[in-house]
Amino acid sequence: MKDRRERVDITKVQDELTRRELLRRAGLGAVVLVYGSTGVKTAVAGVPKYRHKELKGTLRIMQWSHFVPKYDTWFDNVWVKRWGQANDTEVKVDHVNLAQLPTIAASQVASRSGHDLFQFLSPPAAYEDQVVALNDIVSQVQKKVGKLGPVGHKSTYNPKTKKYFGFADNYVPDPIHYRKDLWGEVGLRPTTWENIRKAAPKLKAMGNPIGIGMSNELDSNMALIALLMNFGSFIQTQDARVAIKNKGTVEALKFMRDLYKRGMTSSVFAWTAASNNDEFLAGRLSLALNAISIARSAEQRNLRFNDDIGIYFLTDWLVTNWDRAVIKGLGIDRFPFTKDAYFGNITRILFVRQHPDPDREAKAREIAEWMGKPLEIHDLGIEPLDALLTPLMNETTEEPDDVRA
Numbered sequence: 001m002k003d004r005r006e007r008v009d010i011t012k013v014q015d016e017l018t019r020r021e022l023l024r025r026a027g028l029g030a031v032v033l034v035y036g037s038t039g040v041k042t043a044v045a046g047v048p049k050y051r052h053k054e055l056k057g058t059l060r061i062m063q064w065s066h067f068v069p070k071y072d073t074w075f076d077n078v079w080v081k082r083w084g085q086a087n088d089t090e091v092k093v094d095h096v097n098l099a100q101l102p103t104i105a106a107s108q109v110a111s112r113s114g115h116d117l118f119q120f121l122s123p124p125a126a127y128e129d130q131v132v133a134l135n136d137i138v139s140q141v142q143k144k145v146g147k148l149g150p151v152g153h154k155s156t157y158n159p160k161t162k163k164y165f166g167f168a169d170n171y172v173p174d175p176i177h178y179r180k181d182l183w184g185e186v187g188l189r190p191t192t193w194e195n196i197r198k199a200a201p202k203l204k205a206m207g208n209p210i211g212i213g214m215s216n217e218l219d220s221n222m223a224l225i226a227l228l229m230n231f232g233s234f235i236q237t238q239d240a241r242v243a244i245k246n247k248g249t250v251e252a253l254k255f256m257r258d259l260y261k262r263g264m265t266s267s268v269f270a271w272t273a274a275s276n277n278d279e280f281l282a283g284r285l286s287l288a289l290n291a292i293s294i295a296r297s298a299e300q301r302n303l304r305f306n307d308d309i310g311i312y313f314l315t316d317w318l319v320t321n322w323d324r325a326v327i328k329g330l331g332i333d334r335f336p337f338t339k340d341a342y343f344g345n346i347t348r349i350l351f352v353r354q355h356p357d358p359d360r361e362a363k364a365r366e367i368a369e370w371m372g373k374p375l376e377i378h379d380l381g382i383e384p385l386d387a388l389l390t391p392l393m394n395e396t397t398e399e400p401d402d403v404r405a
């Protein structure tokens with residue numbers, strides 16, 4: 001019998017509410033959705049009559065080429081295939097270098113064509129008007145596994161439009177990696193930015209400069225934001241007002257210029273997101289900011305300096321918010337087996353605190369015992385913060401018009 005159901009080219013439907021209604025009707029079997037006027041790429045929405053007998057739909061995904069290639073192999077050949085068979089969908093995954101993602105995304109938005117799902121490594125707020133809101137997806141996930149963490153929520157939710165323009169399935173800390181052997185020779189540890197500034201000339205003279213990116217790429221941007229925050233500056237306030245024009249921003253930029261002149265090389269201006277990994281693992285850097293992929297790669301390759309990699313870890317804030325930010329934030333409470341993946345390579349824990357506090361020290365020792373690692377405590381004091389805030393408090397508190405705008 002001929003299928004007389006209405007056929008609708010979903011790629012030509014621009015109104016979001018209309019798209020959702022069509023998807024709902026397709027799920028009831030009332031219409032058939034086709035992708036492209038020629039009908040070459042078709043997808044029958046709703047539950048197929050004969051499950052697993054024939055793949056009925058097509059889903060195209062764009063992702064970065066993971067720094068750990070085995071992940072892509074598992075995702076493409078194991079997880080995706082299982083999901084596709086279970087949902088009668090042919091899933092096609094394309095991988096590109098992460099540096100190409102912004103350009104490809106812009107091209108697909110301009111041409112109104114391309115992939116159904118697009119992975120970004122930073123929140124794509126600029127494309128809010130071009131994507132389908134994911135509020136329903138977020139709601140479903142939260143019912144099953146709990147609320148999104150604060151970082152994931154704030155990174156993908158617009159409180160003015162009340163729209164989730166993306167789904168944050170993870171976030172990655174960028175801790176400091178440093179060579180203990182090299183830093184031991186200069187008699188300092190990178191527990192403060194001032195220590196890094198002091199050690200930089202000696203480390204550069206030894207042939208192992210500081211490696212913090214200063215180019216148009218993701219890791220450089222994260223390092224800059226971290227530096228701004230350490231100097232009391234933020235890009236915007238909590239209520240989304242632009243706030244970057246302040247003394248802290250100027251001091252942060254002055255510091256980075258000085259650090260570059262004292263202990264870095266001009267190569268950082270042309271770095272890609274992989275450069276800090278490559279340079280550190282080649283033995284050329286004394287310090288870099290990156291995810292734990294540096295430590296894991298050194299471990300897997302059994303590099304000669306593997307045992308000399310240390311990671312700066314605990315601060316007052318992190319100790320106070322450990323359970324919320326780390327245990328729950330990283331999902332260790334739900335997936336205890338991930339503990340070793342996160343912390344297995346750590347050799348010791350450094351607790352850098354502003355002043356002694358019995359409760360926080362007890363919590364730090366509890367954390368160290370939980371990890372099974374030795375704890376070192378460094379009292380930083382509040383002098384660096386006091387030196388920054390005192391001049392600011394002496395100035396007028398009224399913000400310029402362009403800051404309040």
